[in-house]
Amino acid sequence: MSATEPSLEYFTFTHPWRSSDFCLAARHRDRALFGVADMIGHPAGLRWRNYMRVLNRYAARVLELPDSTPLAELEAQFRDHLLWHDRQIFTFRTSHDQAAFGFCIAAALFLGLEGRLLWLGDCRAYRLRRGPRGPDGRRKFEVTCLTTDHNALGHLIETKGELTLFRAEFLEHTKQLDAFLGLGAEEHNRKLLTRSMPIEPLGPNDCLLLLTDGVYVPHLRAQLDGANFRVDRQIAYLEPWLAGFFADSDLRIPDDEFNYWPELATILVDATLKLVRHRRHYRDDMAIVGVYRADEMDARLPGNHRRAN
Secondary structure (H helix, E strand, C coil): CCCCCCCEEEEEEEECCCCCEEEEEEEECCEEEEEEEEEECCCCCCCHHHHHHHHHHHHHHHCCCCCCCCHHHHHHHHHHHHHHHHHHHHHHHHHCCCCCCEEEEEEEEEECCEEEEEEECCCEEEEEEEEEECCCCCEEEEEEECCCCCEHHHHHHHHHCEEECCHHHHHHHHHCECCCECCCCHHHHHHHHHCCEEECCCCCCEEEEEECHHHHHHHHHHHHHHCCCEEEHHHHHCHHHHHHHHHHHHCCCCCCCCCHHHHHHHHHHHHHHHHHHCCHHHCCCEEEEEEEEHHHHHCCCCCCCCCCC
């Protein structure tokens, strides 16, 4: 990374305190790895929080490859690392009667500002792009979901485009995952991980938001209630709703707020917690990682400030 190239900053959040969802974060020189993992099931006989720390520590070793290693090779090494864990988890599952579990994951691997996105399951990655203020004082936000859900609902959306589901059907389709770490279908998972996508270099008004389904599913279920259970891609991936939500939330954040993106994510979390407070059946653990350019924050206030981690 050149001396003039901006660096990346990030924040992490999990809820509740002993959340079964987990954040991945590691950096080495001009390389970085960020991700969220959502545990499926609750394994007996495994200290799963320790296991996730091991996954993070082993993944960080990929960043320590020689400086001449291109991003494509870093990605291949990280993919092999995930598939190794896929085999380990599957072996543990099959050797313990009460160990039905696995992990969905969404991870972003960066070399400088160049990045690649890999995912399995229903963890999502969104690119948020903040526009200038309009005459009414509101900013326009462009929200793009970069991932597709590896479950029955995701497949129906991709093949049919629009469908109508009863509540029970919706819940059943979201729970029918066809890809996660520990599935035991290595070639299937390898094929999906190989379909990684490039991450457009983050601009000064961009944020990459990685999140588990506990953050977005409550809002999706509320949107379905209002749409009479008609589902299309925009509803399923919440892009227009999130764009409007962030435009409203932006009005609550001062223009000179140094931790702008963490504050925006905090408002989303608060909205999720308020929603599930009266709908306990919506409740689930949450994990969020946000990645943005450090120079964007530095441009807000020239004084001494501590970045959020």
